Amino acid sequence: MSILVDSGTKLCVSGITGREGTFHxxxxxxxxxxxxxxxxxxxxxxxVEGIPVFNTFxxxxxxxxxxxxxxxxxxxxxxxxxxEAEDAGIDLIIAITEGIPAHDELxxxxxxxxxxxxxxxGPNCPGILSPGKANVGxxxxxxxxxxxxxxxSRSGTLTYxxxxxxxxxxxxxxxIVGIGGDPVPGTDFIDVIGLFQDDPETxxxxxxxxxxxxxxxxxxxxxxxxxxxxxVAYIAGFTAPPGKTMGHAGAIVSGSRxxxxxxxxxxxxxxxxxxxxxxxxxEIAVSLLGAAA
Amino acid sequence: xxxxxxxxxxxxxxxxxxxxSGRHAQTVDEAASAADxxxxxxxxxxxxxxxxxxxxxxxxLANNHDEARDHAQAILGMDIRGLTxxxxxxxxxxxxxxxxxxxxxxxxxxxxxxxxxxxxGGMDIEAVADEDPDAIARLHVDPLLGFQEFHGRRLAFEAxxxxxxxxxxxxxxxxxxxxxxxxxxxxxxxxxxxxxxxxDVKALDAKVTLDDNALFRHADNAELRDPSAEDxxxxxxxxxxxxxxxxxxxxxxxxxxxxxxxxxxxVVALAGGSPANFLDAGGGSKAEAITxxxxxxxxxxxxxxxxxxxxxxxxxxxxxxxxxIEAFNQIGEGGKSIPFVVRLDGTNDVEGRxxxxxASLPNVYAESTMDAAAAKVVELxxxxx
Numbered sequence: 001m002s003i004l005v006d007s008g009t010k011l012c013v014s015g016i017t018g019r020e021g022t023f024h025x026x027x028x029x030x031x032x033x034x035x036x037x038x039x040x041x042x043x044x045x046x047x048v049e050g051i052p053v054f055n056t057f058x059x060x061x062x063x064x065x066x067x068x069x070x071x072x073x074x075x076x077x078x079x080x081x082x083x084e085a086e087d088a089g090i091d092l093i094i095a096i097t098e099g100i101p102a103h104d105e106l107x108x109x110x111x112x113x114x115x116x117x118x119x120x121x122g123p124n125c126p127g128i129l130s131p132g133k134a135n136v137g138x139x140x141x142x143x144x145x146x147x148x149x150x151x152x153s154r155s156g157t158l159t160y161x162x163x164x165x166x167x168x169x170x171x172x173x174x175x176i177v178g179i180g181g182d183p184v185p186g187t188d189f190i191d192v193i194g195l196f197q198d199d200p201e202t203x204x205x206x207x208x209x210x211x212x213x214x215x216x217x218x219x220x221x222x223x224x225x226x227x228x229x230x231x232v233a234y235i236a237g238f239t240a241p242p243g244k245t246m247g248h249a250g251a252i253v254s255g256s257r258x259x260x261x262x263x264x265x266x267x268x269x270x271x272x273x274x275x276x277x278x279x280x281x282x283e284i285a286v287s288l289l290g291a292a293a
Numbered sequence: 294x295x296x297x298x299x300x301x302x303x304x305x306x307x308x309x310x311x312x313x314s315g316r317h318a319q320t321v322d323e324a325a326s327a328a329d330x331x332x333x334x335x336x337x338x339x340x341x342x343x344x345x346x347x348x349x350x351x352x353x354l355a356n357n358h359d360e361a362r363d364h365a366q367a368i369l370g371m372d373i374r375g376l377t378x379x380x381x382x383x384x385x386x387x388x389x390x391x392x393x394x395x396x397x398x399x400x401x402x403x404x405x406x407x408x409x410x411x412x413x414g415g416m417d418i419e420a421v422a423d424e425d426p427d428a429i430a431r432l433h434v435d436p437l438l439g440f441q442e443f444h445g446r447r448l449a450f451e452a453x454x455x456x457x458x459x460x461x462x463x464x465x466x467x468x469x470x471x472x473x474x475x476x477x478x479x480x481x482x483x484x485x486x487x488x489x490x491x492x493d494v495k496a497l498d499a500k501v502t503l504d505d506n507a508l509f510r511h512a513d514n515a516e517l518r519d520p521s522a523e524d525x526x527x528x529x530x531x532x533x534x535x536x537x538x539x540x541x542x543x544x545x546x547x548x549x550x551x552x553x554x555x556x557x558x559x560v561v562a563l564a565g566g567s568p569a570n571f572l573d574a575g576g577g578s579k580a581e582a583i584t585x586x587x588x589x590x591x592x593x594x595x596x597x598x599x600x601x602x603x604x605x606x607x608x609x610x611x612x613x614x615x616x617x618i619e620a621f622n623q624i625g626e627g628g629k630s631i632p633f634v635v636r637l638d639g640t641n642d643v644e645g646r647x648x649x650x651x652a653s654l655p656n657v658y659a660e661s662t663m664d665a666a667a668a669k670v671v672e673l674x675x676x677x678x
Contacts, residue, residue: 075506076509099506101477101506102477102506102507103436103504103507104507106404110404110405110437111437114437142640143639153552155550155552155553155556157548157550157553158550158556159552160604160639161553161556161604161638164638183479208552212401213401213402214402236555237555238558238562239558239559240558240571244538245538246538247536247550247571249505249506251555255419276563277556277560277563277664278663279662279663
């Protein structure tokens, strides 16, 4: 088992004819993901290395049965593309695009939530990888193998860093989910941790948070109430000054809110072990898994 | 992007939010002439983005031309908690009968706009929220529906504003919400919102934060500047398209990916060092981008050592190493006296480290783990200090 993406994933890529869109669609297909189509308005009828291109998501869904969308278009077009995918009835929408205006994210999030039929992952995320089954996004699959550790993260490169240390210690992953670094993520830690809790393959959960918002604090409450599997956490940004956006649009300490210290304390108060460095997170995970084996 | 008070008030005026009439000035002459036109008494206000301007002597009442000149002279160039005053806002003095508070904030937790109103204006609202949370009326708005008249009425009644100003305050909240949505702000705050003896309501202050990611749709806003808040090094980085934040330590940091760079700062601090900056070079590994980043880092005279922390994903470490070697060849002699610790891990890391070893760059130390690299750079920075 795994969560969100697997061999049943039928992927349709918005922006497939762009340079990055083409590159990553082909990488995802090479990994084994069923890439059934792409959407670029005005280029319907063409193909990208055999992947058919459609003018609209509606047409793509009707022709291919696509159930998953990946959004690769520039920020000014991204919200529109997400809404189109939702309107076409896509179940899972994964938005890689970085730099989408916050108000666009707010409207998109609200529409998807009220619609109740699609799930949005991201924006500004590296995507989702279920090792051995499917890779949707830009995660470098080479570092990860199939296993029992579920990873959910606001950061791409940090995820690779932690996954790499785990792999070197002989452990693999059920699924790696990048929820993205923006202020309004379509899916929160809580949602993904809940999916991992219900996934029989996942035995340990690693969550990788950072400054800004209160997603980690709310996850701490949720873990205490509803999660029986061990969770190991990392929080980046202990040294970040208040009022400065640290690369990710959502990574900002506002006044006294959203600090790494408060997040780590919230998690530790609920019994979640928090590693002080990415290496330590992997080491804690390995020790917990080793003890269980 | 945070707007200065006068910039916020100009945005308010465009949306029909009542504000005292005023003028912007950058010199004593401009301020005195603005004061003469506006009439006396008037207020000369320092334009810097920091609280406590009044206490620091940055807001003064002028009763005549000479006082206006004196105050402008005193305030221009003044240092208010580290910010130099370059600009003034001159506005007619307002009679104040009541001071309220109003805001529209981007509530990340609820994922909806949050409108707040309180009769406890003119003071630190976070303190009010802590001490007397019931004094603040709050309401989330469905962004797909927008602010309705009943929202304004409900907030005004719940905050217990004076009965005769329920309607004008409701109307002002609707306009502030319009500013929030139309200008794509993440914060619109009025503190204090005043009621005059004539029972007019006005925004006496304006705090507006705009979403940088939306500025492409707001050409006028994109041109607004705050010279007092601009750090020359941050400006240099921005012009080169780098994600950069200046910090106050002596170890320059470069990495790929925002999370990894934040984590690098933390690991360096844990090792006993103090980072001089945050710099995310992103996925790109081209020599040009790396040279550019190195120039920005070394333009800070406090930097005693530099740490490159690269985890190659889709970016290959051998490409990064080539970029680094090319960058080092382009760095001036001054830069070569600064030690660099380079940690390359991930895709093609062995090849990347081999390339660096082959190039045998002076003063460059290769490491394979983040922890070892942090320890090394802290040691080198301490030795150079």
